[in-house]
Amino acid sequence: MQRKNLEQIYKLLLERFGRQGWWPGETRFEIIVGAVLTQNTNWKNVERAIANLKEAGCMTPAGLKQLEIGELAELIRPAGYYNIKAKRLKNFIGWLFDNYEGRLEHVEQSATEQLRGRLLSINGIGRETADSILLYAFGRAVFVIDAYTARVAFRHNLAYPDSDYEMLQELFASNLPNDAELFNEYHALFVELGKRYCSRRKPKCTGCPLEHLPHTLEPEYY
């Protein structure tokens, strides 16, 4: 049964790696900023950018709002794509002030599906970034699919190779208890597994916690 398999995988990963305690970030706003900055970017580089923003005293909605876009770009430079990301952060800030008086407490009032749609309407916020914000900043039970999650799922035959974002999301959503805390840890554990054993260039399959897992998931559950 699929549910048992996905829960078994979770158990194996948790035993091996321990609780990940995601998202790394002191405030809800910092989590959102990090979600944008980490787009196709190594987290180490994002940390430098976040440190710059904090040092400048700008890791708040009002703080980012008062920055010139050029200044913002310079502060987040270590995270790469700094011009486009500065624009994306400004887009989010504009949305936040135009609709919610710049207050995340007000954003929180919206139901999950509605909020997802509103986040996706912001230029620069795509599916993964929106879902990361929903799960990690607002505690909603939304399973995040990122490059690591997809790669791990495909390498271990958890999904058909041509499955798209929605299909992968459905795989986890429909075969696990609908629990934000579980989704949080599960995704973080997948990323950790990906970093250690499932990188693009040199997959290190020996020692992988899923090494001896039977690749026998029933197709109708995919």
Add this chain to the structure above:
DNA sequence: GACCAGGCACATC
């Protein structure tokens, strides 16, 4: 020096 990293929007067919 090539390749990679917790994506996304936009152009073109």
Add this chain to the structure above:
DNA sequence: GATGTGCATGGT
């Protein structure tokens, strides 16, 4: 609707 491309830094 699928496919290709620009965006950019820092580590391996």
